[in-house]
Amino acid sequence: MSNKKSQYLTGVRAGIPVILGFVPVGIAYAIMARQAGFSVFETVFMSVTVFAGASQMMAVGMYVQRAGIVAMILATFILNLRHLIMSTCVVNRMKNEPIKFKLLATFGVTDESFALFTTEKREKCSGLYFLGLITVTYSSWIVGSAIGAVASDFLPTIVTASLGIALYAMFIGILVPNLTHNLKLGLLVILTAACNSVLTQFMDSSWALILSTLVCAVIGVFFVDLNKQEVTEDEN
Known part of the structure; x- marks a missing residue:
């Protein structure tokens, strides 16, 4: 093949x-x-x-x-x-x-x-x-x-x-299953969900989703190491 x-x-x-x-x-x-x-x-x-x-x-x-x-x-x-x-x-x-x-x-x-x-x-x-x-x-x-x-x-x-x-x-x-290899990434997902839940109380749900995604993505740049996750997967 x-x-x-x-x-x-x-x-x-x-x-x-x-x-x-x-x-x-x-x-x-x-x-x-x-x-x-x-x-x-x-x-x-x-x-x-x-x-x-x-x-x-x-x-x-x-x-x-x-x-x-x-x-x-x-x-x-x-x-x-x-x-x-x-x-x-x-x-x-x-x-x-x-x-x-x-x-x-x-x-x-x-x-x-x-x-x-x-x-x-x-x-x-x-x-x-x-x-x-x-x-x-x-x-x-x-x-x-x-x-x-x-x-x-x-x-x-x-x-x-x-x-x-x-x-x-x-x-x-x-x-x-993909989050189990990276605890920080899992925490970032939870943070994004929590941020979205809070923002929906003050704005339209669509804007809340966009804003929470952008904010937490910026946080993730400094907080989550995706390269470390890939090395761990390779070793497994």
Whole structure:
């Protein structure tokens, strides 16, 4: 097996656990969109072109409330500002990839692909690895959306509501094992969560998330040694 193919397949295998979260949440989004009056095509097409579950659900909710297009675009832009930070971290690990590839790869950056890619050993963090990873995340999101769009008339409400929990459980399952190698990184995550909880009491939750991420990222520059984590993983 060629080295390039191996890198891609390694990324595919790393992304398999994401299916357990993306498919059910994609179904939940699609049912919400169908109930808002979207057609099957519109529901799936939104997933193909946007690929951001939280933003899609918020946009659908605002559509139901008859919000204007400008308000919907601005709200989703603010919600996704964190992707600027995450994309920067991801492309920084693709030092040998051309700029065109890096720009294309940023479309596939989600909370889950970011967590998997940035906590992986640096020698595995190639562009092909990330491509394999987002192949799984992107396709599973579209499949979930398609299933939900078609089956929206058959699933009971209680099932729809329970599907939204799967994404959070999956994200915790991905993140926690990688934090066990670095206590300081784990503490930084807890600090970020605490900071976000406090700020949400004084500002919009989207701005609170962005500000807490920026502040704690700056703290992490002086507090967390990611190189030490990578050496420990190599030794294991």
